[in-house]
Each structure stands twice: as C-alpha cells, then as structure tokens.
Amino acid sequence: MTAVPGAPDSPAPPLTVIVATDCGSTTTKAILIEKIGDEYRQTYRGEAPTTVEAPFEDVTRGVLNAIAEIEELSGRKILDGDRIITPNRAAQGDPKTGVDIYISTSSAGGGLQMMVTGVVQNMTGESAQRAALGAGAIVIDVLASNDGRLPHEKIERIRSMRPDMILMSGGTDGGAVTHVVEMAEYVAAAEPRPRFGATYKLPLIYAGNKDARPQIASVLGDKTALVITENIRPVLERENLAPARDKIHDVFLEHVMQQAPGYKKLIDMAGAPIMPTPAAVGVIMETIAKRERLNLIGVDIGGATTDVFSVFGGVFNRTVSANLGMSYSISNVLAEAGLANIMRWVPFTIDEQALRNRIKNKMVRPTTIPQTLDELQIEHAISREALRLALIHHKSLATALKGVQQERTISDVFEQQQSGRTLIDMLKLDLIVGSGGILSHAPRRIQSMLMMVDAYEPLGFTMLSVDSIFMMPHLGVLSTIDEKAATDVFVRDCMIYLGTCVAPIGQGQEGEVCAECEIAFPDGRTVREPLKYGDLKRYPLELGKKASVTLKPAKTVNAGAGPGAAVTREVHGGVVGLLLDGRGRPLQLPKDDAARVAALTKWFNAVGLYPTCDQ
Known part of the structure; x- marks a missing residue:
C-alpha cells in the first residue's frame, strides 16, 4: 500500500493533486481535487456503474472507468493501464501526469x-x-x-x-x-x-x-x-x-x-484505508462542527436508507433508518408515516388509491424520476415524512447515558429531567446539512430548504445547506490525511448555503401577530413589519452577506430568549435567502382538506416553491 503523504514518518511534500472515489451500491463516483494557489478546489468529476456483480465481479473496473472520465475531462494522464500513476510527476517537470494520492470509500455490496x-x-x-x-x-x-x-x-x-x-x-x-x-x-x-x-x-x-x-x-x-x-x-x-x-x-x-469481488486490488491501489461511506460522511460532519464550533444535524436521504448525523456540544451521533428511503424503501415510509401524514403535504386534492398507486410504482421502478409537477410534489411530500421519521429515530438513540444516577435539585424534579434524555436541542441547533438525491438535485434550492424546514421544524435561528453533488464521503476520508484540503473543498465546492430560517416558538390564531420584525439589510435598507401566524415570508439575502434581524415576540411566544423577550441576531444569507416562518411551533396543518390545500398553496406561492401551485 502506498505510504500516506504527509505522515510523520514520510518526507513526502504536501498533497497538490488528489483523486477520490466513492463506490456506491449502483454508481462509483470519482472527483479530482487540485491545489490552486493557497486553497484546494474540486475541479473535475466522473462516474461509472459499480462493478461488484456479474459479469465483472471486480470493483476496480468501475473505479478505473470513473477515473478515465476525469482523465478525459481534465487532460491529465492518471492511468497507466490498470494502475493509477502516483505520485504526481510535477516535480520531474511533467505537471499533467499522475496524482499525489488515491483514496476511496465504499458502500457497495449493501454496506x-x-x-x-x-x-x-x-x-x-x-x-x-x-x-x-x-x-x-x-x-x-x-x-x-x-x-x-x-x-x-x-x-x-x-x-x-x-x-x-x-x-x-x-x-x-x-x-x-x-x-x-x-x-x-x-x-x-x-x-x-x-x-x-x-x-x-x-x-x-x-x-x-x-x-x-x-x-x-x-x-x-x-x-x-x-x-x-x-x-x-x-x-x-x-x-x-x-x-x-x-x-x-x-x-x-x-x-x-x-x-468482496476485487476489493483486495482496490485496497492495494489506495493510499489510505478505505472507509465505509456513511462513516466517511460522519467524519466530515464532525470535522466541520468542531472546526466551526457548531451544533449541527446532517441527513443523507437515499433510495433505501436515511442516515442522520448530529454533533451537539462536541458529541457525535449517527443513526441509520434502514427502512426509510425514496425508492426501494418508499413503501415503508408510507407504512410508517401513514397515508394521512403524506397527503397533508400535497398541495392539491388526490384520491387515496391514486396516491398509493404512485408510491408503489416508484418502489417497482426505483430509478424513475418525476415527469410532472404533480409527481414532483408527491415525492417532496413523501421526503418530508421520511426526514421527519428519521429524525425521531435519531433523537431516540442520541441520548445521555441511561442507568446513571444523577444528583438532582428541586428544579430538576419539576422539569422531569432524567438520564436517557435526548441530546438533540433544536433551539441550540446552528446548522442543518442536507444530502441525497431528493435534496441535492431538487429543481430549485427553495424546495430543498422547505423540505428540511417542514420536516425538522427548526426553532429560533437556524442555517440550512445542501451538499451540491454528494462529495461528502470523498471529503470525509480525505480529512483523515489532509484536513485543510477536505475543509477547503467542503466549504467552497461541496456545501451550498441556502440561507437562514427564523421561526418563533408558539401557536396562535391565524392572522394574529406572532412577532414584530425588523430586518437591517447590508445595503442599508430596513424592513419593519409584523410576522403573523400563518405567514411564511422569503427575503433575498445573497450568499456571503449578513443582515441583522430583531424579533419582538408576543407575550406567549419564544424567539429564543424566553417568552416575550426580544432577540437580535446576525443572520447569514444564501442562494435562497432569509425565511421567516410564522406558521407556529409545533407546526400544525389545517384538518379540513380544502383549508389545508389553501394553506399549502399560499405558503408555497409566497416563497416561490413551484412555478405555480394554483391547481
């Protein structure tokens, strides 16, 4: 196995050209990372079918095919037959040949x-x-x-x-x-x-x-x-x-x-230990949370499973909901959530049997993608329930230790605190990171943002982001050998910041004032207006820009500092911007079918979720 450059016992220079692959159950994805100036960037990407099954039964075939696509796109010679050329030959005056290191993750063969x-x-x-x-x-x-x-x-x-x-x-x-x-x-x-x-x-x-x-x-x-x-x-x-x-x-x-077929050759090709894909995603989540000192929740929603990651107070947890997914396991989402919970997110009237048939068709033909707006809205409705249920599962396992005796004061007795309580405190949550096809490849970024907001119901002030092309596994294994390279690419090429959601905690009658809002934008504009129950408002706030938001909540409403207490926070922009959510926490949709459709249509149109919801 190739020595890891930069290791204490290696005199090798710092990494400048890296090729990384993720061998998934159906697709092998390869990325090229290069040092440009003082920072690392993801420059080219290739993919090919994974080849662990017959007739190939050799995982390295798919790896070489994916890297060959990068070769073609970049003009860099990386392969010499079935061998990856390492190290990079820039030192010998041949800057377009070879890479410094090859690394990989894998979930092929069912993980x-x-x-x-x-x-x-x-x-x-x-x-x-x-x-x-x-x-x-x-x-x-x-x-x-x-x-x-x-x-x-x-x-x-x-x-x-x-x-x-x-x-x-x-x-x-x-x-x-x-x-x-x-x-x-x-x-x-x-x-x-x-x-x-x-x-x-x-x-x-x-x-x-x-x-x-x-x-x-x-x-x-x-x-x-x-x-x-x-x-x-x-x-x-x-x-x-x-x-x-x-x-x-x-x-x-x-x-x-x-x-597994061909893995011995893959291990010999790699310059660092191969990691299971979910473990690698967890590593990069934990790395970013500790570097930025954030409390975060990350989710990877796939066809068969939904992984949830969290870091709160430096404590990392991961759960996998093996029965919640958007294709192979889509019928399990229906069974666990119930038809009513899925239908509540569909912004038009649909016959129950017709909805069941559409869900079963997706399970039978898992690789199909929505062809109409109706189909897209139904998939987004199902994803909200898969995300919601996976977070409930995660909260139940991400807990303080059970069976531990604790010293208690009289206030603890009234608060009913006990060992085994969940570590997930949504009011202390700084960032939600979404990944997986339904979130990364949604036609419009506001769709990804609202799916996560509806499913997770963030409290107070919370940033949201998505993984642009699902490169977190590659960066997770890279972070174990070069943290700077991994975090550079994660921040600049992988993470797409959507914006900030501001959601006061409380419930009231629709139309009542939930909080008085004042938003000071970076261009000098100031917007002052009430946020009413039932309102969902979106304000453009560019990526890299910040605004100051002051909330003066009603007496029974908590904006993060206690009932009725005013809060001023600096919020970050993104490709979606600033979302003010006055729909109440916990979020409750109207029971009446016509009122529910009207409410969804109003919310979706207010933020530009779909081209039109007036159906």
Whole structure:
C-alpha cells in the first residue's frame, strides 16, 4: 500500500493533486481535487456503474472507468493501464501526469451489516449500537439478555441474519460476567456464517467487561475471528466508543472487504484505508462542527436508507433508518408515516388509491424520476415524512447515558429531567446539512430548504445547506490525511448555503401577530413589519452577506430568549435567502382538506416553491 503523504514518518511534500472515489451500491463516483494557489478546489468529476456483480465481479473496473472520465475531462494522464500513476510527476517537470494520492470509500455490496449484543438492552446494548452506527454500519439487530426472546429464538436469529460482523458488549469492568458469557454461548451455538466468503470465520469484536475476556476467548476463539478491545462502557457514567469504532474499521478493511469481488486490488491501489461511506460522511460532519464550533444535524436521504448525523456540544451521533428511503424503501415510509401524514403535504386534492398507486410504482421502478409537477410534489411530500421519521429515530438513540444516577435539585424534579434524555436541542441547533438525491438535485434550492424546514421544524435561528453533488464521503476520508484540503473543498465546492430560517416558538390564531420584525439589510435598507401566524415570508439575502434581524415576540411566544423577550441576531444569507416562518411551533396543518390545500398553496406561492401551485 502506498505510504500516506504527509505522515510523520514520510518526507513526502504536501498533497497538490488528489483523486477520490466513492463506490456506491449502483454508481462509483470519482472527483479530482487540485491545489490552486493557497486553497484546494474540486475541479473535475466522473462516474461509472459499480462493478461488484456479474459479469465483472471486480470493483476496480468501475473505479478505473470513473477515473478515465476525469482523465478525459481534465487532460491529465492518471492511468497507466490498470494502475493509477502516483505520485504526481510535477516535480520531474511533467505537471499533467499522475496524482499525489488515491483514496476511496465504499458502500457497495449493501454496506457494512452488523449485529450487536449487550446485557441490558437500553444500556450496554444501546452503547454498542451507537458504536456500530458511528463506524458506518447498518445495525440489523440488537440482542440483549433482557430483550424478552428465549434462548432458541436468539440463536435462530443470529444464525438466520448472516451479519458481516458482530460487536459484543456487556457489563462494566469488574462487574458480573455471567450474562456476558451467556450471550457468547448463544453466538457459539448459532455458528453464524458471514454474507461473503465461505472459507473464513465471522469477525467478532468483544468490547465488554474485561474480566470476562478469558471466558469469551475460550467460548468463541475457535468459532469466530475474535478481536478484543477496550470496554465501550467501562463504568456506568462513561462511554468509551472510539476503540470499538476503530476496530470495526480495521476489521471491515481486513476481513469483510477482502471477501468482496476485487476489493483486495482496490485496497492495494489506495493510499489510505478505505472507509465505509456513511462513516466517511460522519467524519466530515464532525470535522466541520468542531472546526466551526457548531451544533449541527446532517441527513443523507437515499433510495433505501436515511442516515442522520448530529454533533451537539462536541458529541457525535449517527443513526441509520434502514427502512426509510425514496425508492426501494418508499413503501415503508408510507407504512410508517401513514397515508394521512403524506397527503397533508400535497398541495392539491388526490384520491387515496391514486396516491398509493404512485408510491408503489416508484418502489417497482426505483430509478424513475418525476415527469410532472404533480409527481414532483408527491415525492417532496413523501421526503418530508421520511426526514421527519428519521429524525425521531435519531433523537431516540442520541441520548445521555441511561442507568446513571444523577444528583438532582428541586428544579430538576419539576422539569422531569432524567438520564436517557435526548441530546438533540433544536433551539441550540446552528446548522442543518442536507444530502441525497431528493435534496441535492431538487429543481430549485427553495424546495430543498422547505423540505428540511417542514420536516425538522427548526426553532429560533437556524442555517440550512445542501451538499451540491454528494462529495461528502470523498471529503470525509480525505480529512483523515489532509484536513485543510477536505475543509477547503467542503466549504467552497461541496456545501451550498441556502440561507437562514427564523421561526418563533408558539401557536396562535391565524392572522394574529406572532412577532414584530425588523430586518437591517447590508445595503442599508430596513424592513419593519409584523410576522403573523400563518405567514411564511422569503427575503433575498445573497450568499456571503449578513443582515441583522430583531424579533419582538408576543407575550406567549419564544424567539429564543424566553417568552416575550426580544432577540437580535446576525443572520447569514444564501442562494435562497432569509425565511421567516410564522406558521407556529409545533407546526400544525389545517384538518379540513380544502383549508389545508389553501394553506399549502399560499405558503408555497409566497416563497416561490413551484412555478405555480394554483391547481
């Protein structure tokens, strides 16, 4: 494997030309990043079908095809047959040949599918789930001693699921070992076989009570490829997820990916460890949040799954809703949200059966795109529910530690605070980042912005942005070797700032004044007008420009500083601008069908969401 330039033991010069690929389940996407002056920019992009299945059964074919497209567009010679030319030959006077490093991420073959075990389901079981999700896995089941399943049911479940890897946790260091060993015996009895590769043992990472390690090794050492690491819950009051996450990445690279067609060649081609795509997206989200000191929520909504990432107070969490997506899983969105919740976002009257048929057609033909405005509005309605449900799922897992005793004051009793509360505080949220086809490729950017505003109902002052062409995975793996290059490209080429949403918290009768607003624009103009319940207003505010917004809310309305308290904040512009949302929080749509359609039509027309909603 090529040495990573810039590593402590490498005298190589800084990176100037980088090629990165993301091997998805259907498409392999390649980007070229070059240093221009003092900053890094994404310059060319290519893509090709992923080639893990027959007749090719070699993932590197798709990679080389995608890079060949970059070669053609850029005029740079990158390939020498089936080999990527590294390092860049600029030092030898040949500036248009080769690249400094090739890096990649992958979710081909269905991504990394894991099963996790714990002793107590909502304690060590949840900690293990957070560790696996943070490493980029899809968690297909959580087994625990107290999950209500009988021993034979657990054994059958382990045997039938065929995960790529198992993560075992359980017990604090120095505690009882009985239940941890019991779970190991269930795994041993199941003798699980991995999805890929008939000749190798299933990787199993043990990250539980250190006192149980000898017994775990005795029970599972011969039946699995056992890896032992630090306890993810050494004491009740603290989680230690990083060592387990690192081991998951290592085992994914060394065992799981070695079994998939062509991955051994891909690993040899790459100049840095290959990462699971969701893990790489999480890395760049976490990097940006810490660099800018932001609380953020990121979402990647795909055809089969919806990933949600959050960083609050420096704490990173990721969840994957494996049954919520916009094509393969679109019927699951219908089942989980219910037809009424989807129909409430459709700005025209439609027969229930006709809507069901359109949703089923999308599942049957997942690669189709909307051909009419009606079809586009229906897809956008479904996406709002997928995003909303995925955030609810995320909030339930992104929590403070459960089972921890806390000192309490009398005020805590009245506030009903307890361990296990969600870490997601929408009033402290600074930025929402959207990604995935429905958001990145919406015909108009205001459509992406309002989908996220309607689904997430941000409170107070919140910035929104989208990933322009889905290059966050490439930048995530790049950030592990050159953070400046990754953040330069993320800010300048990847992230498209949509603008700021200002949403007071409270409810009232339509037409009543929610807050008095004063907006001081950078060109010297000042707008003073009331924001009424039921209003949705959009003001142009260019990217890179700032305005000062003062809200004087009604007595029962909270603009972020408490009921009735005035707030003045500096807001950032974007390609959409400034959105004032007076529809109330929590957001409630009219129950009557005609009133709902009228309200949606008014809102959508007010912000220019579609060419026309008067149907």
